[in-house]
Amino acid sequence: MKPIKIIRRPQWQRHIQENSYQADVLSDPKQKYWVEALPQPFAIQFDRSEETAIATATEAIWAMCVKFLDWFFIDREEGDVQQRLAALQIRPEYWQAIAQSWDRTQPVEDLSLCARFDLAVTAEGQIKLMEINGETPLLGAETVYQWNWLVDYLHNHQHSKYPLPSDANQFNEFWDAIAGQWRRIAAGYDLKQHGISFLVDENLEEDLEMAMQLIEILTDEVDPDIYTQIVYLRGLKDERGQEIQRGLGLDDDGYFVDHVNDRIPVLWKMYDWSDLQNDMANAGTTAALAARLATGEMKIIEPLWKQVLSNKGALAMMWEQFKDSEYRQYLLATYLDTDNSYESTQLLLGMHVRKPLLGLEGVAVSIETGFGALEQKESFGYGAEGFIVQEYIELPEAFGYYYAIGSWAIDGEAAGIIIRGDTSKITGRHCLIIPHIVSDNGLYLPD
Known part of the structure; x- marks a missing residue:
């Protein structure tokens, strides 16, 4: 694993605008979100053995998560599960619905689309799990764009000052893996009949971009006739502050409803369960929603059981459970x-x-x-x-940026990585997206 210099492509902003979601933020040089906004752009190069090691770690960590949840939702002594949920500060009104979300098998289990593990991958070869982005895993748009960058670079910039190795590839199967999981969800949730609504925060552009990308994958790779719609969290207003589309609602029977008051049978959301539950508490509708979720009649992506994995307290429980197991090598x-x-x-x-x-x-x-x-x-x-x-654990550093690996797990399989860097040792919101290549060849060898 090493940083390599790359050129800033002469038309890099135009290429982003034409080939990327998140186009505005990625192509804005002032925000320094995409690496080509830097005076000296760079990428991270892995060899194939490192790619294999990250993939192996990702799939092992997901297997550990499944074992953890099996343990978490079993009472070995009366009250164990309630005690664990209380330790995670989850509202007790939802405890039954969360447990049923994990245990449900009929008529279909509560399916997940994807998760992203934040990993520290050190120069010494250690791979450690820092956090689990299980419930609202963003960065799919950036994951896909880095592939478009690689294709453009190999086709048009190999005679530049900094060519890539001729065998350069990328650990990036996100698009195909998401398409495969959409097929399972479309069949299990009968999306052809029910359609699917995508809930986004109208104030966060990245929510809408992620939703639009997932809609494109669903329609292009699965079925163009599946009905999709965008639902806004609080409602959409025009420049004068006038509401032009109502936000997400809840009817008296605990069903989510859209802007025309139709019930939503299947919902994808980019909004934390804890925030949603707090909103319901403030509106006095907790009991209705909790009862409806317990029945499993509304299907939510990501499902309720992901609320446990996304809570950082789960990492403490995982350490206690697995510190003497084969998974210890991946745990802090x-x-x-x-x-x-x-x-x-x-x-x-x-x-x-x-x-x-x-x-x-x-x-x-x-x-x-x-x-x-x-x-x-x-x-x-x-x-x-x-x-x-x-x-x-110290993150590796390149050109003044400490960087962490985001590794995608989709249906239990590793599906690629995205790298974020920050001048702080704490990776924050205004970070840097760094592309990567996989190559065993340190030199450019023209055909």
């Missing part, structure tokens, strides 16, 4: 901040990372020692639900 020592054990105390005295149970994109995360914080991100209100403390 992790504890709930309420843990007063000797091992947790020792970790607190040394270098560690403090993360809120909820939150994403580095919010409320801090790198600490026993003497205080060395680096921290703003909390934006997160952290009241509690924290975990996690063993610190």
Whole structure:
């Protein structure tokens, strides 16, 4: 694994606009979101053995997640499951529905589309799980665009100052893997009859871009006749503040309804279950939604059981469950901040990372020692639900950016990677997307 210099393609912004979702943010040089906005662009090169190691780790971690959930939802003593759900600060009104979401097999199990593991991959070959993006895994648009970058580079820029190795490829099967999982979901959820609605936050462009990409994969690769629609979280307004489309609603029987008050039988959402549940509590509709979810009549992607995996407290429980197993090689020592054990105390005295149970994109995360914080991100209100403390691992660095590997798991199989970099050791929202290549050849060898 090593950084390599690449050129900034003369028409890179135009290529992004013509070949990418997230086009505005990727092609904006001021935001420095795509690597070609830098004075010296770069990529990360892996050899094939490293690609295999990341794929192996990804599939092993997913297998561990399945074993973890099987354990999590079994009462060995009365009240075990409730105690675990309470430790994750999940609203008790949804406990039954969450457990049934994992156990349900009839008429069809509660299916997942994808997950993304944030991995630290070190120069020494260690691969460690830092976080699980199980419930709202973004970066699909960026994953696909980096492939379009590679194709363009190999076709048009191999005679530049920095050519790629002639055997350059990419660990990137996202599009095909998503298409395969859409086929399973389309059959299991009978999307031809029911259609599917895509819930996005109207204030977040990346939500809409991810939804539009998934709709394209569904219609182009599965069935163009499946009905799809965009549903906005709070409603869409024009420049004068006038509502032009109502937002997501809930009827008296606990069904989600769209902007014309039709029930939504199948919903894909880019909105955390915890936030949605808080919204329902504020609206006084918790009981109706919880009862409807328990029946399984509404199908939600990602399903309720993903709420457990996406909670960082699950990482502490995984460590306790698997620290003496074959999965230890992929795990960082992790504890709930309420843990007063000797091992947790020792970790607190040394270098560690403090993360809120909820939150994403580095919010409320801090790198600490026993003497205080060395680096921290703003909390934006997160952290009241509690924290975990996690063993610190140094991320690799290239051209002033610390970078982490996002590895996709789709239907239990590794489906490619996306790399994010940050000048901070805590990867935040305004990060850098870094393309990668896979090659065993360090030199450009023309045909």
